[in-house]
Amino acid sequence: MNKAESSDIENCFKTLKMSRINRINMADVVVLNTCVVRQHAENKVLGMLGYLKGVKKDNPVMRIIVTGCFVHDEMALLKKLFPHIDLFFKPGEIDKLKEWLFSEYVAHPGEINDIQPKNVPVSVYLPIIQGCNNFCSYCIVPYRRGRERSRKLSEILEQAERLVGAGAREIVLVGQNVNAYGKDIEEKPDLSKLLTQLNGIDGLKRIRFLTNHPKDMKSDLIEAIASLNKVCHHLCLPLQSGDDHILYLMNRSYSYSEYKSLIYDIRTVVPDIAISTDVIVGFPGETDGEFFNTYHALKELRFDAVHVASYSTRPGTRASIEFTDDIDESVKRQRLHAIEALQYEILLEINTNLIGKDLEVLVEGKKDHNWFGRTYNDKIVFFPFDGDITGKLVTVRVESATPWALKGTAIEIDN
Numbered sequence: 001m002n003k004a005e006s007s008d009i010e011n012c013f014k015t016l017k018m019s020r021i022n023r024i025n026m027a028d029v030v031v032l033n034t035c036v037v038r039q040h041a042e043n044k045v046l047g048m049l050g051y052l053k054g055v056k057k058d059n060p061v062m063r064i065i066v067t068g069c070f071v072h073d074e075m076a077l078l079k080k081l082f083p084h085i086d087l088f089f090k091p092g093e094i095d096k097l098k099e100w101l102f103s104e105y106v107a108h109p110g111e112i113n114d115i116q117p118k119n120v121p122v123s124v125y126l127p128i129i130q131g132c133n134n135f136c137s138y139c140i141v142p143y144r145r146g147r148e149r150s151r152k153l154s155e156i157l158e159q160a161e162r163l164v165g166a167g168a169r170e171i172v173l174v175g176q177n178v179n180a181y182g183k184d185i186e187e188k189p190d191l192s193k194l195l196t197q198l199n200g201i202d203g204l205k206r207i208r209f210l211t212n213h214p215k216d217m218k219s220d221l222i223e224a225i226a227s228l229n230k231v232c233h234h235l236c237l238p239l240q241s242g243d244d245h246i247l248y249l250m251n252r253s254y255s256y257s258e259y260k261s262l263i264y265d266i267r268t269v270v271p272d273i274a275i276s277t278d279v280i281v282g283f284p285g286e287t288d289g290e291f292f293n294t295y296h297a298l299k300e301l302r303f304d305a306v307h308v309a310s311y312s313t314r315p316g317t318r319a320s321i322e323f324t325d326d327i328d329e330s331v332k333r334q335r336l337h338a339i340e341a342l343q344y345e346i347l348l349e350i351n352t353n354l355i356g357k358d359l360e361v362l363v364e365g366k367k368d369h370n371w372f373g374r375t376y377n378d379k380i381v382f383f384p385f386d387g388d389i390t391g392k393l394v395t396v397r398v399e400s401a402t403p404w405a406l407k408g409t410a411i412e413i414d415n
Contacts, residue, residue, distance in 0.1 A: 001091065001174050002068060004125035006033050008094050009067070016105055025055050027062060034068030037140060039314055045070050053084045063104065067091060069144040091145055092130045122364045122373075122391045123206075124168045128156050128194065129175035134213060136240075137251045137319040138280065138311065141176050150181050153189040157197055164203045169391045170362055171198065173209035179216040192224040199228040205393060206362055206376070210236040211278075214262055215253050226270045233270055234304075234378035237263075238278035242297025243290040246283050249323070256297060263301055274377035276305035279339060282332035283311045284323035291335050298342060304350060304378070306343045310336050347403035354379070354398050354406060361396050363389050370407075380405040389413060 009031055010020070021027055030052060036042035049066070056062050063086045071078065071088045078088050089096040131146040132139075160171055173194070175181065181191045191209065198207050207230050214237060225231050241247050244255045254262075266273060279294060298306060310332040313325045361373040361381045370382040371389060382405060383396050393414035400407045 001125075001127055001176065002033050002035055004127045004174055005067070005091060005094075007120075007125070009033065009097060012094070012097055012101060016101065024052075025059060029063045029065065030055075031065045031067070032070075034066065034070035036069045036144065037314070038312055040312065042070065049082055049085070053082075056084050063087075065089070065097070065100075067093075067097075069141070072144055092127065120163055120166045120168050122168065122362065123170040123172060124163050125172050125174050126156065126160060126163065127151070127175060128173050128191075129178060129181045132176040133180070134177060134215075134253070135251060135318070137249060137322070138283070138314060138317055140314050140316055143316055145176060148177060148180050148184055150183070150185050152185070153182075153187075153194055153197065156194065157201075160198055160201060160204070164201055167391065169204065170206040170208065171204060173198075173207070174211075176211070177213050177216065178209050179212040179218075179221060190218075190220070192218075192220045195221075195224045195228055195231050199230045204230060207231045208234060208378075212237050214238075214259055217262055217266070219265075222266055222269050225273070232376050232378065233273040234276070234376075235266065235273055236276045236278075237266075239294075239297065239301075240278060240280050241283065241286075241290075242294035243286075246286055246290050246294075249285070249319075250280075250283065251318070256293070260297075260301065272377060274304035274379070275301075276307070276378070277301075277303045279306055279308045280311050281308060281335040281339065282327040284319065284325055284327065286311075286327060295338060295342065298339060299346075302346050302350070303343070304347070306339065308336055308339045308343075344403050348401070351379070351401035351403060351406060355401055356398065358395050358397050358411065359406070359408075361394050363392050363394055365390060371410075375406075382407045383410050385410050 013029070018028070024030055032045070032048060034045045036045060052064055056064060064084060065087045066085050067089050068091055071090050075088055079085070087097070087100045129148055129150045131148045132142045133148050135142050163171060179191050181194060182189045195207060198204065212235065217237065225233065225235070239259055240250055240252055242256050247255065263275065266275070279298070281291060281294065311325065311327070313320050359375045359379070359381060361375055363371050363373040365372060367382070369384065371385050372380060372382045373394070374380055381396050381398070394410050395412040396408040397411050398406045398408040
């Protein structure tokens with residue numbers, strides 16, 4: 001979400017013929033797009049705000065803008081605590097930035113309101129829903145980004161058309177709970193309908209979406225993944241824990257058996273789908289047995305990627321009020337490393353089985369003399385090739401594999 005919003009913010013400044021520079025103290029405007037999902041992240045924001053206060057003292061004409069999840073409803077309090085900040089605006093409230101730019105730089109309103117991206121990356125993020133209604137006990141997002149608010153389907157399609165016209169070949173739909181899209185709109189245009197509409201855009205080659213909540217993963221969405229040719233066979237579906245008691249304390253609204261059944265249903269309809277997940281270890285009160293249930297779940301379900309994190313108290317969440325962070329940090333590290341080691345073995349086996357296969361790759365760019373891109377199932381592939389093939393679909397024969405990436409030779413290029 002932050003990457004997508006940062007891109008929109010940058011486009012606003014580009015409209016005014018402003019461009020990025022690398023030295024903060026030389027900037028006319030500094031924009032801080034914040035993530036505070038963890039307390040450590042919020043501490044970094046506070047540190048940066050203190051640093052910028054000193055920078056602005058030496059350069060009083062500098063303007064400082066803060067957005068992202070650090071910006072909450074108590075705007076007057078923020079302005080009182082940080083008087084050196086010229087503008088606060090909430091995530092997704094790009095219109096407030098446009099209004100400020102108009103008043104600050106006396107731009108013609110139409111210049112800012114009609115932002116047309118001139119050139120964009122091959123793969124771009126497109127936010128379709130803000131906020132979350134789930135209130136998982138460890139999560140600050142509903143308190144900072146608010147309840148779920150879906151964008152109009154027509155608005156999303158119009159932006160997608162513009163992005164493709166500017167060079168995008170893959171669109172990644174994003175939201176804190178992306179598969180809840182449309183519930184709050186009277187017409188109820190759910191995610192499967194949106195995917196169907198996007199699938200018809202000429203020039204668009206692939207569509208992805210993240211992140212999903214298991215409770216909103218309905219059969220029509222699974223069928224859309226299976227039937228729409230541009231929708232990638234890749235799904236991010238956070239588990240968080242394989243133990244029912246911990247899931248209850250997390251307020252995740254499903255049991256492990258229900259989650260496992262959902263994975264079975266998805267893989268039955270889309271056999272080649274790659275599924276990634278998120279897991280938290282060391283949640284308050286988590287016993288060795290409860291951790292083992294999570295470990296066993298990951299061994300049983302064999303995900304294509306596991307994003308694992310140790311629990312840390314986030315002030316303002318229900319867990320910070322109701323539970324004590326009583327798991328020793330050394331135990332958290334042991335559990336995290338155990339899952340990382342397990343996933344290393346699983347991924348190496350999954351990727352090794354792809355050696356010798358021909359995979360279609362959407363080329364995103366070049367790194368260390370090799371082109372790179374992702375497969376239909378979200379595998380990163382590197383391969384050498386002479387000439388510019390950015391945005392092309394290339395068939396690559398896989399010759400070697402690590403747990404994190406594949407490498408091979410290009411055998412066919414789609415013009």
